[in-house]
Amino acid sequence: MTDWGNDSSSTSLRSSAEAADKESTRSGDFALYYDAHVFCCVNERPPKHRRGCCSGKGSRQLCDYMCRKAMVLGLRRVRINQSGCLNRCELGPTMVIYPEGVWYSYSCEADIDEILRCHVIGGGRVERLLLHPDEGPRH
Amino acid sequence: MTDWGNDSSSTSLRSSAEAADKESTRSGDFALYYDAHVFCCVNERPPKHRRGCCSGKGSRQLCDYMCRKAMVLGLRRVRINQSGCLNRCELGPTMVIYPEGVWYSYSCEADIDEILRCHVIGGGRVERLLLHPDEGPRH
Numbered sequence: 001m002t003d004w005g006n007d008s009s010s011t012s013l014r015s016s017a018e019a020a021d022k023e024s025t026r027s028g029d030f031a032l033y034y035d036a037h038v039f040c041c042v043n044e045r046p047p048k049h050r051r052g053c054c055s056g057k058g059s060r061q062l063c064d065y066m067c068r069k070a071m072v073l074g075l076r077r078v079r080i081n082q083s084g085c086l087n088r089c090e091l092g093p094t095m096v097i098y099p100e101g102v103w104y105s106y107s108c109e110a111d112i113d114e115i116l117r118c119h120v121i122g123g124g125r126v127e128r129l130l131l132h133p134d135e136g137p138r139h
Numbered sequence: 140m141t142d143w144g145n146d147s148s149s150t151s152l153r154s155s156a157e158a159a160d161k162e163s164t165r166s167g168d169f170a171l172y173y174d175a176h177v178f179c180c181v182n183e184r185p186p187k188h189r190r191g192c193c194s195g196k197g198s199r200q201l202c203d204y205m206c207r208k209a210m211v212l213g214l215r216r217v218r219i220n221q222s223g224c225l226n227r228c229e230l231g232p233t234m235v236i237y238p239e240g241v242w243y244s245y246s247c248e249a250d251i252d253e254i255l256r257c258h259v260i261g262g263g264r265v266e267r268l269l270l271h272p273d274e275g276p277r278h
Contacts, residue, residue, distance in 0.1 A: 029264075030272045032240045039178065039222060083178060084221035098237035101171045125168075133169045 032099060035077040036120045040066065040095045043085035051089040057107070059093035066112045070120075078120055088136035103131035171238060174216040175259045179205065179234040182224035190228040196246070198232035205251045209259075217259055227275035242270035 040063035044055035060082070067080045088094045088103070096103045097119060104115055106129055118124045179202035183194035199221070206219045227233045227242070235242045236258060243254055245268055257263045 029239060029241060030269075033227075033235070033242060033270075033272050033275075034240075037235070037237070037240070039220070079226065081178070081225065082223035086220065087218065088172075096172070096176070098176070099240050100168060101173075101176070101238050102168055103172060130169075131172075133172050136172075 034079045036075075036079075037098045038066065038078070038080045038095055038120070039083040039086070039098075040080070041084070041086040041088075041092060042082045043089070045089075052092065053089055054086075054092035054094060057093050062093060062106065062109065062112055063095075065109050066116065069112065069116060073116065073121070075116075075120065088131065091131055091136055094131065104129040105131055173218045175214075175218075176237045177205065177217070177219045177234055177259070178222040178225070178237075179219070180223070180225040180227075180231060181221045182228070184228075191231065192228055193225075193231035193233060196232050201232060201245065201248065201251055202234075204248050205255065208251065208255060212255065212260070214255075214259065227270065230270055230275055233270065243268045244270055 040059055041054040042060045042063060043053050045051065045053035047056070063080065063082050070078050070080050086094050086096060091105045093107065094103060094105055095115075097115075102119070102125065104111075104119075104126060106112060106115065111126075111129055114126050115129065118126050179198055180193040181199045181202060182192050184190065184192035186195070202219065202221050209217050209219050225233050225235060230244045232246065233242060233244055234254075236254075241258065241264065243250075243258075243265060245251060245254065250265075250268055253265050254268065257265050
């Protein structure tokens with residue numbers, strides 16, 4: 001029988017002690033495979049769905065544009081991926097960039113350009129496009 | 140005209156100085172939206188493609204299984220997502236878990252169970268399934 005841990009560890013995943021333990025575990029991990037790993041939600045829902053969807057707001061085309069642009073720029077240790085529903089649909093199109101875990105809402109090629117230039121290449125943040133943790137549905 | 144940085148910053152993205160700067164920037168970021176964000180590659184290629192594909196090795200069904208299992212376990216701040224090609228096709232099915240940036244190759248529901256129990260809930264690593272950075276194609 002698989003030991004899935006007690007109820008508290010299942011519903012409230014990371015206590016402070018667990019986080020500290022995870023931090024120490026992480027220090028022994030391998031180097032990152034990608035320096036920046038971008039996931040653009042391309043989830044599609046039926047038209048007029050109450051939550052909307054990123055794909056319906058052009059995310060698929062903008063993700064393709066970001067891929068091409070990253071290639072043109074020679075960003076070898078950067079990966080741009082499509083992803084399934086990131087569940088912040090009302091704020092879309094959304095993307096998340098790891099390992100930072102920084103989220104953006106974007107709507108045009110100029111936004112993508114700025115995210116690549118400022119965040120991915122420059123290591124900064126595009127403040128005007130940032131998503132805050134309290135935006136979107138509760139977990 | 141957009142300033143995309145010089146050639147060296149484009150081809151070799153993160154120098155030590157840049158990494159240090161990024162680290163300091165990161166400390167001011169928001170809390171993570173998801174404690175653990177799992178991306179399972181579900182890319183599909185034609186049969187007999189020389190690189191193979193994760194979808195052809197059952198990743199879509201196993202990703203669905205992982206979603207259901209995470210829900211049953213009540214892992215509210217954990218997100219399991221499908222993703223496009225993670226480009227480590229020969230080693231698939233592959234998944235990556237952020238913010239740690241830890242990669243696994245898995246092949247059955249028992250592997251998924253162990254990754255959820257040991258890594259996602261327990262904060263450890265499933266050593267036997269880990270992918271090392273030097274496995275897969277060069278960037």
